[in-house]
Amino acid sequence: MSNGNKEVLTGHQVVANAMRQVEPDVVAAYPITPQSEIVEYFSQYVADGKVDSEVITVESEHSAMSACVGSAAAGARTMTATASQGLALMMEIVYIAASMRTPIVMAVANRALSGPINIHCDHSDSMAARDSGVIQLYGEDAQEAYEFTLMAQRLAESEDVLLPVMVTLDGFTLTHTAQVAELLPDRAVSDFVGEYDARYPLLDVENPTTQGPFDMPDYYFEHKLQQVEAMENVSDRFLEVQEEFNDLSGSSYDGLFETYKLEDADYAVVILGSTAGTAKVVVDELREKGKKVGLLKPWLFRPFPGEEIKDVLVDKEAVAILDRSLSFGSSGPLYLEVSSALSDGDTKPRLYNYTYGLGGRDIKEDQIAGVFEDLENPDLEDKMRYIGARQ
């Protein structure tokens, strides 16, 4: 018996292979757990002559993203990867990368922000970047992380988008777990991503441009609105890229989020990343017991597909939104988005916010089953619940 072209690969390995197959001109990165091995593998591919990219080793993530912005502005296809404190240190330049419309693709191995210092998974790092102007994709497993990294390239470089894309994968849970994944042939990927032809490369001295200058009150506002417009184009472009990718790979991406047994469900959970996989197992178990439960997993978090999500959630009885990060003094980031999307309807489901998995706290099937059980209670109090935390 054989498993076709399937291999046992870690999240690190699939992302590094996606980068190898994309063959960017430049990768500038600084190591940080749990991202390091992505760049280690990639650097090995460069050293072994398997990919012709320039790897710039820098002294910090701030410099990594600065080098990426310079490289992308020069017209080079540019990638990086980081996590947690690295993304936090990079943040100043992440905003600049977005505002300069540099189509940089970056992997983020989700890890809790300090403090206390912690190397394990939650989404506080990427959520801190949600207002930076980057597109954000969240993957459930190594296969999605691989495929999103490839699709991200096309999405970032779409002419009416030209924005950085962040592809997140849960630290350790996906980065360090060897799992079954299937890579596309190198040639198929290079055909899919094609040649990158920068529109206004800084190195085109025949057609000089000014990039990243000071902006006075008379134009800053309009430049920000150009970013707004670019973000508005993302959903359509993502769907187009998905279609092309499906033709290539036999995948079945068909939207801005995945739904699982949601259509006829009365009760639903909304959840990002790898825990959606665990929740699907719970949905299957509860379905076998006759419970009408389902799941919604956003692939795209920025821009947030609020309208589309409203359409599929509005008729539900109750919905739990599970956040893996905090916004101190407010509700969780994912809850706020879903709640906002559903705010203008005449009727809407009862909505509840749960926080789980901070700093790598494990979340079990029975805990997710407990969330579904909560939802069946019409008198459930509307307050934040912290799954598995000592209180």
Next chain:
Amino acid sequence: MKEIRWHGRGGQGAKTASQLLADINLQEGKFVQSFPEYGPERSGAPIRAYNRVSDEKIRVHSGVDEPEVVAVVDPTLLQAANPTEGLSEDGVLLVNTPKSPDEVKDETGFTGEVLTIDATQIAEDAGSGYANVPMLGALVSVLGTDYEVAEAEVDKALSKKLPDEIVEMNLQAFKVGYETLS
């Protein structure tokens, strides 16, 4: 789906054995996960690694709390690492030790199936020196994996990293490990 837990000490190759097992299971047409438990990683400190093996796509991403099989690569961990934690009486405890299964039962209080193999001695006899590979041989034997499939995968994986001579020693240790419990 079967869940397996490895106990070893940092540097003994329990994580490597876990990953090799995943490679072998894939060759059998299975879906797999292999992941170590990450804490402060130090040579000699107790570590755990896990495998999931299934005929279906594995979606669950939580930790393994109730393994069906536990493989203890370092005999001193019987005392130091509570290897029977979460292991049901229907489960299997496979231990690298010169002791008999009854002695291990007495030592651990575990009343389910206990299998013992002197993997350290096997590795020494073969010249490879690492008990993880004969333990892997013993484990795939317990799991009912075809020897040829498993051996080919171990050969392939080790050959990427090690010189031929060392690979041969390990394959010998793997074989003895497999045969001891088959």
